[in-house]
Amino acid sequence: MSDKAIPDEARPALQARAKLDELEAANIGAGSGKIATNIMHFARVLRSAGLPVGPGKVIEGIKAVETIGLDSRDDFYWALHAVFVNRRDQREIFDQAFHVFWRNPKLLERMAQLVLPSFVDPEAQQQAEEMNRRLAEALKQNPPDMPGEGEGTGEEEDPDVTVDAVMTWSANEVLQETDFEKMSREELEAAKRAIARMRLPIMEVPTRRFKRDMRGNRIDMRATLRAAMRGGGGAIPLQYRKRKRRHPPLVVLCDISGSMSRYSRMVLHFMHAITNDRDRVHTFLFGTRLTNVTRQLRYKDVDEALDKVGEAVDDWSGGTRIGHSLHDFNTNWSRRVLGQGAVVLFISDGLDRDAADGLEDEIERLHMSCRRLIWLNPLLRYDRYEPKSLGAQALLPHVDEFRSIHNLESLDQLSEILTKPAPDKGFGTNPWQEAAA
């Protein structure tokens, strides 16, 4: 993660001093007007990067900086931090944005130079490479007003030049073991849209709570009596209520073995989006062992979340021991996360290194512990794949639903396949169950 590349404490003190001098030199004489303008630009960068920073915050930010003065870079940092950050997960973006924006007033100029290979400054390039892609986009839209530059030179920097530079740094699609490509803002929004559209086959179940509803089927005595009092006690207009409905908890168990590796990024984005979309979601990854990544995926920022997941999991793209991992889940987690009638989404291709040893018992135990077990299989290679592997044969008879998808490539596809209504029960056997028989 890029924030680690530039932690405040780790930076040599000398360097920090130099930057501070630069910052001051840039602003002395320019008066508070210049710094105010820059705070405004900085706020716009943050806003574009997804932080909820409104105009009110800009004014507060300027006031805060006026109050603490510009004597220390740290004070300056924390003053802006106090104003612009209001949740734990926004800190990373702020930190990066701050260092990129305030480090060097001529930053944009240096960024522009990146398109000319002969002028590439290795240090600058490294910083740039590590920069959050969304932040880069935001900077592109809101170039800082260069303090200390000649009139208007800052504005003359061609934003398009930086776009090219952005492309040269990080638009590679190669998925490495734990290093996920950063998500762009469009991707993020597309993902949110896809998740919002998605309807799980069991979306909502009735709870034991009630809410007022005039078309409800039960009398709400409390509301009725209140209404009667309002009317003076003469007539008693009946008020009704009905059961509240709520989606059941969701547990996602996802295979991250070698054969599934091409889907990892997409599935993780899905898991991140759904974890942050609703409450009561638990997410687990397994290859040769089981890892609970719920906490890591709760980071609102998807890139940060995936970095944390990358750190937490150490069996990426290895073998699969489905039976072993499920056993681990059943003994250590099932009672903790399946308590309230959870729906389990099991994402795996069913290819098992242990040749399905002990798998059947474990999947049946899982099946009995949850409300509904949905197996999502991103079928491999060719269209006429049939679940012939030992793992798949062991799994099939024990799942409530089997959903497959060819060439799982987008969240759209994934949410579409999950939205399809559940097959009718009692309508003969499903083709996949016949296949398993």
Next chain:
Amino acid sequence: MSTLPENVEGTLELLGKANYVSDRSLATAVHLSLQLGRPLFLEGEAGVGKTEIAKVLSETLGRKLVRLQCYEGLDVASAVYEWNYSAQMIEIRMAEAEGVSDRDRLGDDIFSDHFLIRRPLLQALEPSDGGAPVLLIDELDRTDEAFEAYLLEVLSDFQITIPEIGTISAENPPIVIITSNRTREIHDALKRRCFYYWVDYPDAERELEILSLKAPQADEKLSRMVVEFVQRLREMDLFKVPGIAETIDWASALHQLDIIELTPEAIDDTLGVLLKYQDDIAKIRGSEAAKILDEVKSEIATAQRASA
């Protein structure tokens, strides 16, 4: 009103008075909770004696026990208070018949204390004989987050607001014991307000002590074997290992069947008392049980030789 113990020893003694064998660590948590007036949050597997603590405290301190059993969908009407609607309806009809048309008066009448049905949380805030009651909030993990959030308010101020009446606050805050089986995580905000303790399975010595108090009729030698056997089962890879409650049940069951020494057959016949999942029973029954029993016997023999 009995006084609260002054130190951890006192608390340990207090629990012991009601035959509750406790670790010093647990006694410390209980003591802190009693002295500082903060809820005690007990988490642990089923059957380790979490609920028992509240019962024991209520018994030894002579306080009333108010129990709130949680379940999914628990709401204010069943946890805090409810109006007695049928009585209210009758009251309205009566007023009508008498020709009372003063709305305010009627309102005050039917939303008065008289028509209020008190549920556990409200009961716990009311003064009772012998001092503030012990409030047991059992299996909090079964309820939903909404109720948990409501509880947060009650537990920090010990007051409840009823819109029609006003705010009711406790003169003496109750002793609050919250238990959870961890079928889901309880929010940190609630945990932060409590003293937390994880109730674990006891070691062999302590379990034997518990057994001698809770199932005194069982033969001492048998009890020892039972404890050793159960201790070994807990180390095995089972879906649900037996708790202390199961140990006590098993010892009583064996006694009932006039079994004075464990044999593989006796174990097979009564295994259902200890293990509650078919997979687990199938795994242990027969050769596995016999193997464990052999180990237990040889260990007890070695221990006896050593002490002799």
